[in-house]
Amino acid sequence: MKFAISIIVFIVLAIAASGMFVVNEGERAVVLQFGKVVSADFAPGLHYRYPFIQDVKKYEGRIVTLDKEPQRYLTSEKKDVLVDFFVKWRIADVARFYTSTGGDEILAETRLESTVRNALGKEIITRKVRDVVSDQRAGVMKAMRDQLNAAVDELGIQVIDMRVMSIDLPTEVSQPVFDRMSAERKSVANRLRSEGTEASLGIRAQADQTQKITIAEADRDASLIRGEGDAEAAKIYARAYQKDPEFYAFYRSLEAYRSSFANGDSVLVLDPKSEFFQYFSEGAKK
Secondary structure (H helix, E strand, C coil), X not given: CHHHHHHHHHHHHHHHXXXXXXXXXXXXXXXXXXXXXXXXXXXXXXXXXCCCCEEEEEEECCCEEEECCCEEEECCCCCEEEEEEEEEEEECCHHHHHHHHCCCHHHHHHHHHHHHHHHHHHHHCCCCHHHHHCXXXXXXXXXXXXXXXXXXXXXXXXXXXXXXXXXXCCHHHHHHHHHHHHHHHHHHHHHHHHHHHHHHHHHHHHHHHHHHHHHHHHHHHHHHHHHHHHHHHHHHHHHHHHHCHHHHHHHHHHHHHHXXXXXXXXXXXXXXXXXXXXXXXXXXXX
16 A cells, blocks of 8 residues: 555655756747747746646757858849848747747748848848948947837847848959959059159259260369369469569479370470470570
8 A cells, every 4th residue: 555655655756756857048938828928037946837738949049140142133223232141039928929830940030131131131122232341230220129129029039230241243243343443543553654754754854964064064063163273374384484584484494394295205396406306405595
């Protein structure tokens, strides 16, 4: 009898223990009874449900990142752009989340992705490329985040943040754009190079002209100074001649001798009685 009671007590305790469940930090849980939500939003810790008739579903309660492949959109200028974005979201109302998606996180993410792409397409189609990539992008993202939260509220999820990581042109468009930009840069480079060459030629011409003018002025000044020196020398010679004509003639003869025999091997064929040799003969010319 006691053994049977023990067995019954053990079975009752086992059944009671099977109704306990733990909600960890970062988890969201709902209790279902016959497929309907009867309780939700449990705090982290140990909780209880009725065994057999109630079931527990747990989901990620932390922020999740939605990051898919870049999508092509059309701007108001009818230009295709590739937009790469990510969305940070989390489950805000776990009961509504289970009711609207059946607890399927993949389905919820798919619906969120579709909503984001549609909203992003509607925003980009009304703007030009420069508006999408300019400082206005932050304002666009904030407006879209508010729109998304209103759109996905029925899913029980909340969009925490949305960011555009890059906006690129498609390959078939980017290469011609790159080629055009390269050609424009080459044209600018050639123009600057031509202007530099022209300026260089002008500077060289100016420098050559300045050099010629400077040399001409220097030659002119040298000629003037040389003429003044020759004139002064002539005056000195004249004064010396007036003071002592004989000595002046003798001095001039010495200068002529020095100039004639400067090389040391000079040969002169002259009449010994010529005036050139007058101071070599005995006695001076009377």
